[in-house]
Amino acid sequence: MNAIGIDIGGTHTRTARVSEDGRILAHRSFATPRDARALLTALIGEAAIFADADTRAIGIGIPGRVDGRTGKILSGGFIDLSVLPLADELNRASQLPVFTDNDANMALAAEARLGAARNLADAAMLTIGTGIGGAILSGGRIFHGGGLAGQLGHITVKADGHLCNCGRTGCLETESSGTALQRHIAEAGLPKGTIIETLLASNSAAVAAWIAPLRAGIDSLVAAFGPEIVILGGGLGASAFKALDRFPSVSPWFQCRVVAAELSDEAGVIGAGLSALERSR
Numbered sequence: 001m002n003a004i005g006i007d008i009g010g011t012h013t014r015t016a017r018v019s020e021d022g023r024i025l026a027h028r029s030f031a032t033p034r035d036a037r038a039l040l041t042a043l044i045g046e047a048a049i050f051a052d053a054d055t056r057a058i059g060i061g062i063p064g065r066v067d068g069r070t071g072k073i074l075s076g077g078f079i080d081l082s083v084l085p086l087a088d089e090l091n092r093a094s095q096l097p098v099f100t101d102n103d104a105n106m107a108l109a110a111e112a113r114l115g116a117a118r119n120l121a122d123a124a125m126l127t128i129g130t131g132i133g134g135a136i137l138s139g140g141r142i143f144h145g146g147g148l149a150g151q152l153g154h155i156t157v158k159a160d161g162h163l164c165n166c167g168r169t170g171c172l173e174t175e176s177s178g179t180a181l182q183r184h185i186a187e188a189g190l191p192k193g194t195i196i197e198t199l200l201a202s203n204s205a206a207v208a209a210w211i212a213p214l215r216a217g218i219d220s221l222v223a224a225f226g227p228e229i230v231i232l233g234g235g236l237g238a239s240a241f242k243a244l245d246r247f248p249s250v251s252p253w254f255q256c257r258v259v260a261a262e263l264s265d266e267a268g269v270i271g272a273g274l275s276a277l278e279r280s281r
């Protein structure tokens with residue numbers, strides 16, 4: 001038995017056939033279109049490629065607000081998938097049940113099953129890429145609250161910071177995402193395209209501008225949720241973890257173990273597949 005996992009990212013969308021024990025049996029990736037209808041067409045094609053006689057369901061990690069109770073997509077950032085009935089149309093095309101959730105929730109589900117949060121009941125995760133996603137594990141289950149809990153990329157970390165897609169200023173996403181990092185690099189007068197390894201090896205102001213708000217955000221979510229561990233995932237999660245050593249928590253109240261995601265960039269697609277199998281039962 002297997003499921004198709006789909007992880008929609010700001011740069012690339014990953015698709016995979018995922019086994020019951022979380023192994024990736026086959027995988028592909030493609031550049032994420034910025035048009036919702038074009039992305040749907042691509043996903044229909046991916047489902048046709050990956051589905052076999054043992055495929056039971058499709059799980060999709062969505063970069064935006066998803067009602068965890070119903071799977072309804074409410075908004076998006078770099079691509080707004082709320083403008084079409086994505087799950088319904090993919091279901092009609094593939095004849096497979098389709099389940100959606102926020103992409104960070106999918107990633108944390110995988111880390112809880114196979115990665116850094118296995119055997120833990122309470123954890124928090126930040127996925128750092130084009131934007132910043134967040135997820136909470138509470139009592140061994142993904143916490144949805146009233147449906148939309150876990151929007152940790154929208155913790156305010158800088159009151160006079162940059163304008164966010166949500167309409168407020170100074171959100172963690174606007175200050176510590178990959179998009180924000182490119183802005184910090186430019187503001188520090190460094191060449192466009194400076195690679196992250198070079199940046200981390202220096203004492204550039206860009207590193208402080210990128211990581212100090214992340215530390216503030218981590219302290220805030222530790223204060224709010226008291227997790228046993230905070231996991232940093234996404235394309236820049238490992239780099240952010242390395243840089244975070246320079247910015248320890250300033251308060252003894254908010255000490256918490258912070259680690260890089262063990263499943264790296266594959267957490268989202270594995271979690272989407274595993275979640276789809278669980279829900280299809």
